[in-house]
Every structure is written in C-alpha cells, then in structure tokens.
Amino acid sequence: MEANKRTMEDYASRETPVWCPGCGDAGILAAVKRICVDLEIDPSRLAVVTGIGCSSKISEYLNCYGFHWLHGRLLPVAMAVHAANPNLLVLGMGGDGDGYAIGMEHFIHACRRNPNMTYVVMNNMIYGLTKGQASPTTHQGLVTATTPFGARERPVDGVELALSAGATFIARAFSYNQRELTEILKAAVAHQGFSFVEVLSPCPQYHRESEYEYVRDWYKERIQDIARAWNEMKSAIVDIQTVVPDYDPRDAMRALTVVRKLKEEGKFPTGIIYVQEGVRTFEENHGIDAEHSLVDRDLSVEANRSAYEELIAAYQ
Amino acid sequence: MLNEVVIRVAGRAGDGSYSTCGILSKVAQRMGYHVFEHREVHSNIQGLPTAFTARISSMPRHGLSDELDGLVCFDGDGLSHASQIRSGGFLLYDSSQKNPAPHGKNTMLSDEEKRAFEERGVMVFQAPFADMAKERLHNQVMRNTIALGVVAELLSIPSALFTEFIRKEYGGKKKGEEIVAGNLAAYNLGVELKRANNWQLQDEKSLELQGDSGRLLILGNETIAFGALVGGCRGFAGYPITPASEIFEFMMKHMRKFGGVAVQADSEIAAISMVVGMAHAGLRAMTGTSGPGLSLMQEAFSGAGMIEVPIVIANVQRGGPSTGLPTRNSQEDLQEVIYGGHGEFPRIVIVPATPEEGFLFGALAFNLAEKFQCAVFILTEKEFGQSRYTMNEIPFEGVSIDRGKIFDPAGAEEYKRYEHTEDGVSPRVFPGTPGMTSMSSTTEHDEHGYATEDVASRNAIVEKRMRKEKTAQESGLLPAAVLESNGARIGIISFGSTYGPIEDAREFLGEEAPDFLRLRTVWPFPAEEVKEFVEAHDRVLVVECNYAGQLARLIQQEVTGPSPRIISVRKYDGRPLKPREIIEAVLATDAKEGV
Numbered sequence: 035m036e037a038n039k040r041t042m043e044d045y046a047s048r049e050t051p052v053w054c055p056g057c058g059d060a061g062i063l064a065a066v067k068r069i070c071v072d073l074e075i076d077p078s079r080l081a082v083v084t085g086i087g088c089s090s091k092i093s094e095y096l097n098c099y100g101f102h103w104l105h106g107r108l109l110p111v112a113m114a115v116h117a118a119n120p121n122l123l124v125l126g127m128g129g130d131g132d133g134y135a136i137g138m139e140h141f142i143h144a145c146r147r148n149p150n151m152t153y154v155v156m157n158n159m160i161y162g163l164t165k166g167q168a169s170p171t172t173h174q175g176l177v178t179a180t181t182p183f184g185a186r187e188r189p190v191d192g193v194e195l196a197l198s199a200g201a202t203f204i205a206r207a208f209s210y211n212q213r214e215l216t217e218i219l220k221a222a223v224a225h226q227g228f229s230f231v232e233v234l235s236p237c238p239q240y241h242r243e244s245e246y247e248y249v250r251d252w253y254k255e256r257i258q259d260i261a262r263a264w265n266e267m268k269s270a271i272v273d274i275q276t277v278v279p280d281y282d283p284r285d286a287m288r289a290l291t292v293v294r295k296l297k298e299e300g301k302f303p304t305g306i307i308y309v310q311e312g313v314r315t316f317e318e319n320h321g322i323d324a325e326h327s328l329v330d331r332d333l334s335v336e337a338n339r340s341a342y343e344e345l346i347a348a349y350q
Numbered sequence: 351m352l353n354e355v356v357i358r359v360a361g362r363a364g365d366g367s368y369s370t371c372g373i374l375s376k377v378a379q380r381m382g383y384h385v386f387e388h389r390e391v392h393s394n395i396q397g398l399p400t401a402f403t404a405r406i407s408s409m410p411r412h413g414l415s416d417e418l419d420g421l422v423c424f425d426g427d428g429l430s431h432a433s434q435i436r437s438g439g440f441l442l443y444d445s446s447q448k449n450p451a452p453h454g455k456n457t458m459l460s461d462e463e464k465r466a467f468e469e470r471g472v473m474v475f476q477a478p479f480a481d482m483a484k485e486r487l488h489n490q491v492m493r494n495t496i497a498l499g500v501v502a503e504l505l506s507i508p509s510a511l512f513t514e515f516i517r518k519e520y521g522g523k524k525k526g527e528e529i530v531a532g533n534l535a536a537y538n539l540g541v542e543l544k545r546a547n548n549w550q551l552q553d554e555k556s557l558e559l560q561g562d563s564g565r566l567l568i569l570g571n572e573t574i575a576f577g578a579l580v581g582g583c584r585g586f587a588g589y590p591i592t593p594a595s596e597i598f599e600f601m602m603k604h605m606r607k608f609g610g611v612a613v614q615a616d617s618e619i620a621a622i623s624m625v626v627g628m629a630h631a632g633l634r635a636m637t638g639t640s641g642p643g644l645s646l647m648q649e650a651f652s653g654a655g656m657i658e659v660p661i662v663i664a665n666v667q668r669g670g671p672s673t674g675l676p677t678r679n680s681q682e683d684l685q686e687v688i689y690g691g692h693g694e695f696p697r698i699v700i701v702p703a704t705p706e707e708g709f710l711f712g713a714l715a716f717n718l719a720e721k722f723q724c725a726v727f728i729l730t731e732k733e734f735g736q737s738r739y740t741m742n743e744i745p746f747e748g749v750s751i752d753r754g755k756i757f758d759p760a761g762a763e764e765y766k767r768y769e770h771t772e773d774g775v776s777p778r779v780f781p782g783t784p785g786m787t788s789m790s791s792t793t794e795h796d797e798h799g800y801a802t803e804d805v806a807s808r809n810a811i812v813e814k815r816m817r818k819e820k821t822a823q824e825s826g827l828l829p830a831a832v833l834e835s836n837g838a839r840i841g842i843i844s845f846g847s848t849y850g851p852i853e854d855a856r857e858f859l860g861e862e863a864p865d866f867l868r869l870r871t872v873w874p875f876p877a878e879e880v881k882e883f884v885e886a887h888d889r890v891l892v893v894e895c896n897y898a899g900q901l902a903r904l905i906q907q908e909v910t911g912p913s914p915r916i917i918s919v920r921k922y923d924g925r926p927l928k929p930r931e932i933i934e935a936v937l938a939t940d941a942k943e944g945v
Contacts, residue, residue: 049800075772081781083627086792094789094800099781102631102791103623104653110587110620114627116637117611117783118371118585122631140623143616321606327631329780331609333582335749338608341582345604346744349566 039080039147042067044078051095058235059089065215066125067095070115075123082200083112085128085137088163089156089235092102092127106136113149113316118279120317123223124151129156131161134190145199148227149316150324152219155192155230156209156238166240173300178240190212192232193307194293197258197286204289204308209236210250213249214304219304227315234302253302260303263292283309353383354407355557357501361427362451362493364396367424368525369401370494373519374501378406379513379567379740382560386408386411387567387738388926391395393676397453399427406557410740412704413733413850416930420504420626422640423498424479424562425454437471438553441751442500446480449490451680474499475549482543483536492536499540504549505555512537556592569845570734571638573705574664575600576744577712578636582751583634583662584610585628587621589643592676593732594666597638598614620642620660622650630790631778634716641683649689656792658768658815658820660719660726660775664712667731669924674915676813678924679733681846681895684904687727688873694812699727699873700829703849705739707870711829713749722753722822723775729872731895733847733926752875754778759786766797770810774817781784819874826899829870832880840939841887842932843871845901848893854929855936864936872901884929889939890915893932897922 045067053059069082080098084090086105093100099122103111112126133141133155144153160178167180170190177184195202201226207215215233222229226335234257236249243252264281282288289308298305317324335342357374362366367521368389375387386405392398403418405411417436421427424444432441443459450679451457460466464474477500479493495516503514513534520529521813568576575597586605588598599615605612610633621637629633639647644665654661667683669675687699699717702708711728719726757777767788776797779788789799795811796802822828834856842864849868856863867883869876884890884905892902899918900922906912919935921927 047787047800052847076784077787079782080787081631086476093800094791097787099787100625100789100799101657101781102789102793103626104649104656104792107619107623107650107653108624110615111627111630112613113585114585114613116630117613118628118633119630119780122782129496137618140620143620169744246415301772304931320562320611322611326781327632328584328609328611333584333634333751335580335746335751338580341747342576342744342746343609345576345710349568349572349741 035347040071042071042076045070047095047097047100049094051091053088054234054239054240058090058158058233058237059082059156061209061212061215062154062235063092063095065219066092067210068185068216069219069223072296073188073223074305078307080125080315081120081124082125083108083115083116084126085132087129087132087161089127089129089158090132106132107140108132108233109137109140109144109153112151112153113144115131116149116151117317117320117322117328119329120322121327126151126153127156130155130157130159130171130192131169141195142199144228145196145201145230146312148200148315150227152222152229152231155232157192158235158236158241160237160240162237162240177242191293191297193303194290196230197290197308201296201308202227202313203232203256203308205230205306206232206234206302206304208253208304214225218306225313227313237296256301258296258301260305262290263296263303267292267295283307299316314318325327353557354405355419355505355555356403356405356415356417356432357422357932358401358403358418359422360399360401360425360431362453362620363391363394363400363426365451366491366494367400368402369519370422370498371404373498373515374514375404375567376515377507378404378557379565380511380562381507381557382563383407383557384410384740385567385738386413386415389736390925391677401428408560411850412739412853413847414926415854416928421502422501424493425451425456427455430488432467435472438551439505440473440475440538440551441467443474443476444479444493444497445476446493449484457790471552473549473552474491475547482539486539487532487536487713489532490599492532495533495536496540496543499537500544500549502539502612502941503544504551509537509541526892527564562900563742566744567738568588568705568741569736569738570705570708570730571596571666571736572600573741574702574728574730574731575638575709577709578662579604579608579750580746581713581716582634582638584608584717585625585633586610586612586637587615587628588637589615589618589621589639591640591643593668593736594638594640594664596735597664618646619650622663623646623660626650626654629661630781634720634875635735636664636715638666640662640666640668641674642672644683644686644690648867651697652691652693652695653792654725655691655697655815656693657790658723659790660723661713662719662726662728664728664730665862667729668734675924677732679731679847679895679921679922679926681731681900684729684872684896684900685917687729695697695820696722696724696816697727697873698722698724698822698828698871700871701729701845701869703734703846703868705741706745710745710748714829717752718822718827721752721775721825721827723754723778725819729846731847751835758867759783767799768795768811768814770796770814772795773821775821783796784872823874829934830873831870832868833883834861834864836867838865839861840936841867841883841890841891843867843869843890843901843905844882844893845869848895848927851927851929852893852932855932858929858933859936875904877908880905881909884910884913884915888915889917891917891919891935891939893919893927895921895927
C-alpha cells in the first residue's frame with residue numbers, strides 16, 4: 035500500500051504557479067498538498083472554490099475539481115457545492131480583500147450557518163493582483179497605492195469577527211511556518227462544521243515596510259502563539275489567588291480576551307484559537323444526509339410522480 | 351353559452367378582503383368555473399387601499415375585463431373602482447359610521463350619489479356591514495363575511511359551498527372553531543340582510559353549479575415553481591422580494607421532501623452564487639427574483655456565462671426603476687434580461703402567459719439550461735406571477751428530462767471542460783466523479799479551463815461559447831411564437847401577461863380583430879417568425895408595459911430597421927393593461943391609411 039501512496043506531485047495541476055518569489059501563497063499551496071497526502075484525499079473528492087486575486091489562483095494549481103469564481107463570492111458557491119454533494123471535501127480559498135471587503139456579507143453568514151467546509155483566507159494585507167492598493171487588513175500607517183499618506187482606518191480582524199459571528203472553528207497560521215499551518219489545516223478539515231483559517235501570507239512585492247529588509251521579519255515580530263500569549267497574560271495577573279487554567283480553545287471568552295489584548299499591541303495570535311463542537315451544521319439544518327449526494331437522486335417524472343401529485347390537493 | 355361574473359372586493363391591506371375574494375374564487379372553482387383572480391395592492395402591510403377581483407367564467411381567462419358586475423366596497427376610497435361597474439351591475443357599499451374601516455373614509459352615499467349610480471343602471475345596496483359585525487358579532491372584521499353572504503345570495507350560489515370554504519379557510523387557524531362559528535353567523539347575517547331588503551339584480555345573473563371539475567386554482571408564480579420542481583429542480587436559493595416571493599416560498603416548503611436543498615440566502619448576490627454552486631455540483635438549480643434583485647445578480651450572470659454553468663432565473667417584473675412600484679405590474683426588464691451582465695455570453699429568455707405555460711416553461715428551462723450550458727431566464731411579471739388561475743390539470747406528460755452532454759469517464763478520451771465542439775457545448779462532469787478532476791474558471795481559459803490570454807485560444811473559445819446561442823435557436827426546443835391569424839391587415843405582437851387583455855380585445859372586435867403573434871421566446875430573438883408576421887401586415891401594434899417600447903425597439907433592431915409599420919402601444923402606470931386600451935389602439939390604427 036505504501037508504494038501506492040500519493041505524493042505532493044499528485045495534487046499539482048498541469049499549471050505552474052506564477053506567484054512572485056517569496057509570496058506566502060506558495061507556502062499555503064504546499065501545505066494543502068501536504069495535508070492531502072497525509073490524509074490520503076482522493077483528488078476527485080477535492081473541490082476547491084476560489085474568488086479573485088493572487089491567492090484565488092490556487093484552484094488552478096491544484097489537481098482537483100477547481101472552480102475559480104467571482105471576487106468575494108466564493109463562500110456561497112462553496113457551501114452550495116458541499117450541500118449538493120456532501121461526499122466532497124470542499125475548500126473555499128481567497129484573499130483578505132475577497133473575504134473581508136467585498137465578500138464580508140458571505141463570511142458572516144457562513145459563520146452563522148456552519149456549513150461543513152473549510153474556508154482559508156490568505157491574508158497578505160494588500161490587494162496584490164491589482165498592484166498594491168490598501169486592503170481591509172492593511173495596518174494603519176502603511177503607504178500603498180491608494181493610501182499615499184499612510185492607511186488611516188483600523189484594519190479588520192477576521193479572527194475576532196469570526197468569534198462574534200459564531201464560527202465553530204477558528205485558527206490563524208503563518209504561511210512560512212509550514213508545520214503549524216499543516217497541523218491547523220488538518221484539524222480544520224476534520225472539524226464538523228465551518229472551519230475558518232486565516233493564514234498570514236506575506237506579499238513581498240506590495241506589503242512594503244520601510245524599516246524592514248524582508249517583510250517576513252515584520253510578521254515574525256508580530257505573530258504570537260495564542261497559548262503562549264495566554265500564559266504570559268495570566269502570569270501578569272498577580273493579585274488573583276486561584277490557579278488560572280491553560281489556554282483552552284473551547285472557551286470563547288478566553289479566546290476573545292487574548293485576541294483583543296494582542297490586537298491592542300499590534301500582534302497576531304496564531305494557533306487554534308477557538309473550537310466549538312456539536313453545533314448543527316448547515317447540511318444538518320437542511321436535512322442533508324452526509325453520506326449521500328443529492329446529485330444522485332432520480333429526477334425522472336415517473337419516479338416522483340405520486341409525490342408530485344400530493345402537492346395538487348392544496349390547490350383544488 | 352358564455353357565463354361570466356366579475357366581482358371586485360375593494361378594501362384595505364390587512365383587513366381580510368383578500369380572503370373574501372379568495373373564498374369566492376374557490377367556491378367558483380369548485381362549482382366548475384374558470385377563475386382569473388387578480389390582486390392590486392400597495393407596498394404596505396396594513397391600511398392602504400387594495401382591490402381583489404374574481405373573474406368567474408365558463409371559459410379560461412387570463413386578465414381583467416373592462417367592466418365589473420359587482421363591486422364590494424368597504425370604504426369611500428374603493429368607490430374609485432365604481433366607474434367600472436357595468437350597467438345592470440351592483441355596488442355593495444359598507445356605510446358603517448360607528449366602525450369605519452381602519453384608515454378608511456366611510457360615508458353614507460347621499461341620495462344624489464345613489465341616483466347618479468342608478469341613472470346609469472347600477473344598483474346600489476348600502477348597509478353598515480362593519481357596524482353590524484361589531485354589534486352582532488363583536489368583531490368588525492366579520493363584515494367581510496356578511497358581504498360575502500350578500501354576494502352569494504345575489505348570485506344564487508348554494509350556501510353549502512360557502513360554509514365549506516369558510517370552515518376550510520379559517521378552521522385550521524388559532525381559535526379556529528371560534529372563527530368558523532363567527533364567520534358562519536356573519537355569512538347568515540348577509541343572507542338575511544339581502545332577503546330582508548329584497549335586493550335583486552336587474553338581469554338575474556347567477557352562477558349555476560357546473561359540477562366539480564377537479565381544477566386547480568394556483569398563482570402564476572406557483573405554476574413556475576411547481577413546473578421547476580417536476581422538471582427536476584433540486585436546488586433553490588432566494589431572497590425575499592415582491593412580486594417573486596411565492597416561488598421562493600413554494601421551494602422552501604416542498605424542496606426537502608424531494609431530496610433537494612432550498613436556502614434563504616443572505617442577499618440576491620449570495621442567492622445566485624449558491625445557485626451556481628448547486629448547478630456546478632450537478633443539481634438542477636434556480637432562483638426567483640425581481641428588478642432590484644435581478645440587478646444585483648448581473649455580475650454572476652456574466653460569471654455563469656463564462657464558466658458555462660446551467661442556471662435558471664425566474665424574473666417576476668415589477669414597476670421600476672429601483673424600489674419603484676414593488677407590488678405593481680411592468681415589463682420593464684426585457685432589455686435587462688437580454689443585455690444585462692458585462693461582456694458577451696449566450697442566454698435564453700422564455701416568457702409564459704398561461705398557467706400551463708408557467709408549469710411547462712418552469713420545467714423546460716432546466717433542459718435548455720443544461721443542454722446549452724447557459725443561463726435561462728423565465729421572464730414574467732406581477733400580473734402573471736401574482737394572479738391566480740384555474741388549471742384543468744397539471745400537464746405532467748409535457749415534462750421530460752434531458753441533462754445534456756455529460757462526460758463518460760469510462761471512455762478513453764481525455765477530458766477537457768471547455769472542449770471545442772461543433773455545437774459549442776462541451777461535456778460537463780460533476781465534481782466527485784471518480785478518477786477525474788476538472789477546472790472551471792471565470793478567467794478566460796483554454797479548453798482545459800486554465801487561464802490563458804493567447805489570441806488564437808481567446809478567439810476560439812469566445813466563438814465556442816457564442817455558438818451555443820445559435821445551437822439553441824436551431825434546436826427546435828425553444829417555445830415557438832403563437833400565431834392567431836384570420837388574415838387581418840393589422841397585427842399585434844406582444845409577450846407575457848398582455849395575452850389576457852389582447853385575447854379579450856380580439857374577442858370583442860370579432861371579425862375586425864387584428865392578428866396576434868405572441869412571443870414565448872424573446873432571446874435568441876425569433877427573427878424569422880417576427881419578420882414573416884410584420885411583412886404580412888400593414889400595421890403592427892407592439893403592445894407592452896414599459897415606457898421605452900423595448901420590444902418595439904428590439905423588433906426594429908433585429909428585424910425591420912426603423913419602420914413606420916411598427917406602432918408602439920405602451921403602458922407604464924403599473925396597472926394591468928385593459929382590453930379597452932387595446933381596442934382603442936386597434937381602432938385608432940384602423941383609421942389610418944395603409945403603408
């Protein structure tokens with residue numbers, strides 16, 4: 035069996051990625067292939083729905099059922115694909131502009147509906163493909179093509195937002211940290227319900243930090259493991275006598291506390307931030323059997339005729 | 351012999367007058383009559399004037415008549431309809447002073463006003479229905495049912511039929527038994543009132559039992575939804591919007607039972623994207639919307655055109671632009687469904703005008719969408735969607751399912767999602783098909799679905815996509831225009847719910863009736879049929895409910911060029927077209943010299 039095991043190459047499409055050198059998106063592509071190998075995902079069971087932007091090109095680079103849709107609208111497509119055929123492993127993938135600007139409506143509603151799919155926001159804090167305009171996650175002060183005097187508005191925090199919108203799996207990873215990213219993605223696809231993973235994905239081309247030679251260093255100073263952050267926070271609380279427990283991603287208030295505290299410091303917690311098990315999924319709420327694709331139903335008039343005829347009585 | 355009675359109930363939104371008219375319609379349906387039931391309401395929940403009309407006839411009708419046989423009027427505002435009462439007809443007027451209609455303007459009709467009606471042959475029956483209901487039944491809403499009792503008695507309809515429907519209509523509700531008892535008492539009050547006053551119709555119009563026909567009484571919107579379901583629709587996503595919501599509500603109610611999924615989306619943009627996702631996954635999927643929602647979906651129509659996913663959109667037109675007249679009729683979106691979206695992509699637009707067509711086109715749309723892998727619009731309007739029609743039966747036999755080209759993975763051929771074929775249609779494959787993968791993209795792509803901006807590839811794939819429109823047009827599957835001809839010099843071309851009033855006008859004109867070409871597919875444009883019709887007539891009236899004369903322009907653009915033969919007849923006040931308006935246009939045209 036081991037000999038037949040798929041390799042990362044089996045998940046590569048015929049297309050060669052055309053991302054810039056150093057682009058964080060390449061790390062995300064590698065991690066997706068890695069989890070497919072590790073979880074032995076059949077490519078014909080993998081459906082990847084993407085929006086528009088550099089990151090959304092990822093559906094072309096994976097050997098799967100790829101669907102490269104419109105800017106900001108990947109989530110309603112992805113959740114509908116999974117509802118129609120729950121046998122598929124559905125990944126929705128797109129950028130921060132896609133998900134947190136034009137697609138914000140769908141993000142909030144996907145969180146509350148809890149479809150059994152994984153949504154990966156590849157957050158590079160910039161509009162890359164349109165060549166360097168500020169995005170909803172651009173931090174204050176960053177000079178971009180559309181913020182010539184530095185970005186003024188406060189950035190969107192997708193993790194905090196997902197917490198309040200009711201997402202049942204929330205994580206953040208850093209694209210250059212492959213090991214953690216891979217583990218998080220594996221946990222995300224295993225989660226029953228909507229799993230949201232924001233991956234910090236540096237854009238060396240347009241995310242220009244004047245004091246830094248490499249943008250990765252800017253990130254490295256700002257990312258912090260959430261469990262470690264909690265431990266540091268709790269040790270700072272000196273006047274409480276009781277033992278404060280370790281970080282527990284099942285505790286939404288604890289998650290929110292750390293997320294907000296680090297945000298004030300301009301930092302990004304990483305790791306599995308929040309998990310809530312047992313929430314009814316979108317599919318369950320619509321009576322969709324996880325084992326059977328709706329696509330396989332017999333549509334013929336004959337097969338359904340008697341059930342159709344039952345509807346007539348209401349009009350007679 | 352034609353037997354026809356037209357009764358209008360004019361009330362206020364939320365006051366139960368719709369139920370009053372509805373019970374009358376149901377009783378007439380049960381008696382074996384055809385019914386066309388029309389609603390005219392404000393965009394309002396409670397308080398503004400409403401008018402519901404039951405046109406009860408021994409033959410199928412598809413629109414309002416010019417005249418009413420009776421007007422049931424619950425307050426002064428309803429008298430605006432009184433001029434439509436025919437000579438020999440009646441006005442049943444609620445003169446309640448102590449319990450006027452909510453927001454109503456009730457006044458006693460003065461002797462002078464009554465005389466004015468009587469001089470033109472209109473009988474006036476005046477009584478304080480609401481005051482009676484309040485005093486005798488402690489509930490002024492029961493005034494509706496008192497009036498119903500009077501109408502039933504005037505038309506000699508057997509009481510048992512009404513009492514059955516009163517039980518059916520109210521029995522299932524909260525405090526059902528109490529409401530039923532109250533309404534039965536109210537009904538009997540009405541019967542007694544009529545008898546006590548010896549109110550009589552001058553011409554003894556009555557509805558006689560024709561025998562239970564087993565007919566359905568169904569909204570136009572519901573025929574589309576029912577047809578879609580039988581046509582194999584198993585995916586629906588919608589967002590509430592008047593006057594399309596009944597399609598959505600039907601699907602939310604019934605879809606699950608048939609193993610499908612129906613979703614209330616977060617917006618029309620989400621709705622159409624969900625439909626695209628369902629369709630891509632292999633479900634037959636649709637949405638229903640109206641003007642503002644249709645506009646929000648435009649980007650996705652282009653997306654669906656590019657990615658070649660088969661979707662169905664029912665657009666139930668209302669008065670626009672923008673919020674416009676949400677509850678009123680229009681045909682203003684013809685250009686939008688034909689030209690909407692950016693870039694160029696093929697599409698099909700079909701237009702039902704009868705409940706049978708609503709059902710059959712609702713089903714057919716999916717065959718067309720899947721065979722040609724494009725968006726199919728069912729273009730209709732408030733006048734069709736929110737009117738109720740009797741239907742003899744559900745034409746199940748008219749429905750067959752053809753899912754178009756689907757790739758067979760067992761074959762030896764390499765799969766190319768956008769393979770260049772002679773007819774422009776490339777085989778689909780549903781995600782999850784074992785042993786395969788595929789790429790679908792809104793970015794311009796090669797045959798495999800991968801992005802390319804290569805000039806030769808771009809030209810080839812644009813031509814492949816657009817070729818599907820011609821394939822569709824030549825397929826013989828698009829609903830053909832219906833020609834009604836007796837060799838007249840004047841012709842009418844129209845589409846959709848103008849059918850009813852045109853049918854009435856032609857009936858009235860008899861031997862002088864113009865010929866009529868009713869378009870049932872408006873895109874790809876049926877140029878041959880229209881050309882032949884225009885050439886065979888001196889003058890062609892193009893009748894439509896919009897300001898710009900969108901169909902008249904389309905005919906001149908696609909067929910005739912600027913032509914003095916084409917006379918545009920338009921109506922854009924949001925109200926239904928009346929037979930008289932068409933008769934006048936025909937007579938005015940007849941007076942002109944030939945071309």
